[in-house]
Amino acid sequence: MRRANSDPGAARFLLIALLFAFVLFFLVFPVCVVVYEALRGGFALYFSALTADHSVSAIRLTLLVALAVVPLNTIFGVCAAWAVTHFKFRGKALLISLIEIPLWVSPVIGGLIFALIFGRQGFLGPWLDAHDIQIMFAYPAIVLATAFVTFPFVARGLIPLMQSQGSAEEEAALTLGANGWQLFWRVTFPKIKWGILYGMILCNARAMGEFGAVSVVAGSVDDRITMPLQIEQYFLNFGLQQAFALASLLLLLSALTLAIKIALEWRHLAPNIVHRH
Amino acid sequence: MVRFLRMNAVASLTEKSQSLDSVGIEETQTETITRPNRSRRILPGFHLTLGFTIFYLSAIVLIPLTALLLKTVTPTADYPSVLKVVGHVVRVVTDVRALDSYRLSFGLSFAAALLNGIFGFIAAWALVRYSFAGRRVLDALVDLPFAMPTSVAGLALTQVFAANGGYIGQWLNEMFGWKIAYTPWGILIALIFIGFPFVVRTLQPVLAELAAEVEEAAACLGANRWQTFRRVIFPAVSPALLTGVMLAFGRGVGEYGSIVFISSMIPYATEITPQLIIIKLEEFDYVGAAGLGLAMLVMSFGIVATVNLLQHFAARRKGTT
Numbered sequence: 095m096r097r098a099n100s101d102p103g104a105a106r107f108l109l110i111a112l113l114f115a116f117v118l119f120f121l122v123f124p125v126c127v128v129v130y131e132a133l134r135g136g137f138a139l140y141f142s143a144l145t146a147d148h149s150v151s152a153i154r155l156t157l158l159v160a161l162a163v164v165p166l167n168t169i170f171g172v173c174a175a176w177a178v179t180h181f182k183f184r185g186k187a188l189l190i191s192l193i194e195i196p197l198w199v200s201p202v203i204g205g206l207i208f209a210l211i212f213g214r215q216g217f218l219g220p221w222l223d224a225h226d227i228q229i230m231f232a233y234p235a236i237v238l239a240t241a242f243v244t245f246p247f248v249a250r251g252l253i254p255l256m257q258s259q260g261s262a263e264e265e266a267a268l269t270l271g272a273n274g275w276q277l278f279w280r281v282t283f284p285k286i287k288w289g290i291l292y293g294m295i296l297c298n299a300r301a302m303g304e305f306g307a308v309s310v311v312a313g314s315v316d317d318r319i320t321m322p323l324q325i326e327q328y329f330l331n332f333g334l335q336q337a338f339a340l341a342s343l344l345l346l347l348s349a350l351t352l353a354i355k356i357a358l359e360w361r362h363l364a365p366n367i368v369h370r371h
Numbered sequence: 372m373v374r375f376l377r378m379n380a381v382a383s384l385t386e387k388s389q390s391l392d393s394v395g396i397e398e399t400q401t402e403t404i405t406r407p408n409r410s411r412r413i414l415p416g417f418h419l420t421l422g423f424t425i426f427y428l429s430a431i432v433l434i435p436l437t438a439l440l441l442k443t444v445t446p447t448a449d450y451p452s453v454l455k456v457v458g459h460v461v462r463v464v465t466d467v468r469a470l471d472s473y474r475l476s477f478g479l480s481f482a483a484a485l486l487n488g489i490f491g492f493i494a495a496w497a498l499v500r501y502s503f504a505g506r507r508v509l510d511a512l513v514d515l516p517f518a519m520p521t522s523v524a525g526l527a528l529t530q531v532f533a534a535n536g537g538y539i540g541q542w543l544n545e546m547f548g549w550k551i552a553y554t555p556w557g558i559l560i561a562l563i564f565i566g567f568p569f570v571v572r573t574l575q576p577v578l579a580e581l582a583a584e585v586e587e588a589a590a591c592l593g594a595n596r597w598q599t600f601r602r603v604i605f606p607a608v609s610p611a612l613l614t615g616v617m618l619a620f621g622r623g624v625g626e627y628g629s630i631v632f633i634s635s636m637i638p639y640a641t642e643i644t645p646q647l648i649i650i651k652l653e654e655f656d657y658v659g660a661a662g663l664g665l666a667m668l669v670m671s672f673g674i675v676a677t678v679n680l681l682q683h684f685a686a687r688r689k690g691t692t
Contacts, residue, residue, distance in 0.1 A: 101596060106501055113497040113509060116490055120564055121515045124527035127538060131530060170427045173420040180414045183421070195432055198675045199668065200625025202645035206652065206664045207435035210442045215657040217438060217445075241431050264414050274415035303520025305628030310649060322522035326631060329526060338530075341523045348518035355518070356511050 125345065132342035135335055143339035151317045152324035152340065158233065159320060160301045163240045167297050168290060171248025176282075179256040180264070190253070196245040204242040205310025208235050212311075231318060235311035243307045244300045248293030255289040256282075288362035292355065299351040303344055439668070442661035450658060460662035463651070469663060472644040477670070479555060480623030483562035484570075488616040490563070491570025498571070499578040513571050516564055521628025528552075528561055529632045555641055557633040565626050566619030573615030577608050610685035614678055621674040625667070 101109075133140055143149060174193060178186060196204060210216050212229040222229060229235050267281045305322040312319050319327065321340055328337035443460045450456040463469060497503075498510050516524065531537055532551035534544040543549045551557050581604065589599040627645040634641045644667055651660035 101500070105596075109493055109497045110501055110503055113494050114505075116494065117509050117512050120567070121512050123538075124524065124531060124564075125515070125519075127527045127530050128523060166427075170424065173427075174424040176416060177421040177424050181412055181417050181421070183417075189424070189428075192428060192432065195436070198621055198625075198671050200627070200645055200671065202625065202627050202648055203439070203664050203667060206648055206660060207439050209652055210657060210661055211435060211438045213652070213657065215447065215655055217441070238431065238435075242435070245431055261414060268413065268415075277415065299518055299520075303522070305520065305522045305631070306625075306645060309627070309631075310652065322520050322628065325522050325526060329529075329632060334530075337526055341526050344520045344523050348515070348520065348523070352511065352514055352518045355514070 128338055128341050128345050131334070131338035139335060140339050140342075143336040144343070146336060148317070148324055148327070149336065149340055152319060152321045153343070155233070155236070155318070156302050156320045159236050159240050160298055162237045163244060163301045164294055164298050166241055167244055168248050168294055170245075171250075171252050171293055172286075172290065174249040175252035175256050175286075176278075178253055180261050193246050193249055196242055197250075201243050201304065201306030202310055204307035205239045207242070208238050208311050230311060231313045233318075236308055236320065239307040239311045240301050240304050243304050244297045247297035247300065248290065251293040251296070252286060252289050255286060259285055288358055292358045295351055295354050295358075299348060302347055436668075439661050439664050442658060443665055447658060456658055459658055460665075463656070463659035464662045464666045468638055468642070469644070469647060469666075471639045472642050472647045473666075473670075475555065475558070475642065476624055476644045479558050480562055480566075480620050480626075483559055483566055483623050484616045484620035486559075486563055487566045487570045487619045488612060491567060491574060491615060491619075492612060494567075495571045495574035495578055499575055513568050515568075516566075517568050521565065521626065522632065524564055525561060525629030525632030528564060528629065529557070532557055532560060532633070552633050553635040553641070558630050558641065558643070561629040561633050562623040562626060565629060566623050569618040569622060570612070570615035573611050573618065574608060577611040581607060610681050610688070614681050614685070617674055617678045617681065621671060621678070624671060624674070 100106075132143075144153075174189075177183075178190060209230065211218055212222060212235055213219050214223070214230075216230075219230075263281055263285075264277055267277050272280065302320075303322055304320075305326075308320055309323055309326075312323055321344055325337045325340050325344075328334070328340065444453055444456055446452055446456055450459050494513065498506060498513075529537070529552050532540040532543075534540045534550045534552060537552060540551050543551060549556075551560060585603055585607075586599055589603045590596075594602065625645065627643070630643055631646075634643070636642050636646050644663060648660050648663045648667075651657075651663060
C-alpha cells in the first residue's frame, strides 16, 4: 500500500523522466558539444589552436587578472567577515546589504561605472590622458571591473560560517595571552580555512569567466583581452574551432570548480555554508 | 547565489550574541579608558578590519556607483548645463530604441523565469522527494550554469540551435521552418539556461523541510494526492518558488555574455538593454550610457526589493503557523 505522502507511480516516473530530459538536453548536451567541437579536428589542431598567439596572450591575461582579483577579494572577505561577526556597530545590516550590491547589478554596469571614471569622457579621463596613464582598455580596468563583479564571493560564504562558530574560542585564546596575529592564525584560520578556499574557488571561476563587465572596459583590442572575450573574437572571425578550443579550457575550469565545491560541501562545510537536505 | 538573501537576518543574530560579550568587563575598565565604546570590544582588530572593509567597498563599489549617478547630472561640453544633461538622459532613457530594449530584456527574462519556475519546481520536487539512480549526479549538475562562464554557454547553445548547421537548429529549421538562434527565441533559451539553478536551489531546502505530518493529515481528512498538493503543499512553498523566479528574473535582466553569441543584436528587434549601453559608450555618449545604466540599476533594485519583501512575508507566515 502507498504511504499518504508519496506520489502515484506514474507521476513519479513522469517527473523523474522530465528532470533527466531537461538536465541532459539543456545542461549536459551543450557541454558535450563544446568538447566534441574542440576535438573534432584532432589533437594536433586542438593544441595548435591553444598555442596560437591570441590564445596564449588571452590565457596569460586571464591568469594575471585572477591572480590580482582573487587575493584582493579574499583579504576583503576575511576582514569583512571578522568585523561583521565579532563586533557590534551601528550600520552593520547596511554594510552587509552594500557588500551584496554586485550580485544583483548587471555585469555590464560593473564595467560601465569604471568606464565613466577612467574613459576618455570620464571624470578622470582628461587628466589620465594628459599624464599618459593607461587604465581603460588595459590591465588595471579589467582588474577593477572583475573585482567589482566577484566582490562578495568570499565574504558571502565566510560570514554565515563565522557566525555559526561564534567568538568564544577567540576570547579564550585572548585570556591565555595570545596577541591579535596569533589569535587569527592559530585559532580562527584553522576553523575557516575551508570556507576561505570555498569562496576563493567560486571567486576564481567567476573572475576567469567574466564577460560582460570586462567587455566594456577591455574593448576588442587584440592582445589585451581575456579568454571569454577572445572566444567571442574567434567566433566573430569564423575561427569556430579556436573558439571551442579556448571554451574547452574554461569548461575544464568550471568542471574542476564544481568538483572542488562539491567535495568541500560534503566534507567540511555541510552544516554551515550549505543548506543541503 | 540564493544564500546571500539570508544574511540580513543573520545580522540581527550577531547583535544578540555580541551583547553577551560586553558583560562584566566594562565595570573594571571604565576608569582607565575614557571611551566606553571601545572597552566593549574584546577581540582585537576592529578598526583594522572594518577600516579595510569600508575602504575596499568604497573603492570598488560605492564610489564607482556614485560616478554613475553623478554622470547623469554633470554638465559636459555637449550639454553645458545640468538641465540639458538631465534632458538628454531622459531623452535617451525614454527613446523608442531604449523602450524596445527594455521590453525585450524584461519580457524575455520574465518569460524565461516563469518557465524556469515550472522546470525548476519539477526538478526540485524530483530531487528532494524521490530516490533514484543518478540523483546525486543530477543534483550536482544543476549548479553547472553557475560554474560555467556565460560565453562558453552562449557559444555552445548557438552551435546547438543555429539554423544553419546547428545540431538541433538545422533539423528544426528543415522540419518546421523554426529559427531559434539569432531570434528572440535564442535569447529565451540562453536565459532559461542561466536562470535554472536559482529556482531549484531556492526550492530544495523548503521542500525538504516540509513536514510529512501535514500531508498525512490532509490525506486523513480525505484529500486525494492532487488536492493535497494544490491546497497544502503548493501554498507552503509558493513564497520560495516566487523568490526563485524573481532571482532568475533579476539575473536574466542583466545577462549579457551568453546573449552576445546567440542574438543578432538588431536594433528595435533583438537588442537587449546591456547591449544598448555598450553601443552608447562606443558612440562616446557617456551621459546616455550612464542614464541607461541608472535606469537598469533602479529596475534591478526594484526586483531585489521584491525578493526581500517576499522573504520577509515568508518568514512572517512561518512564524504564525
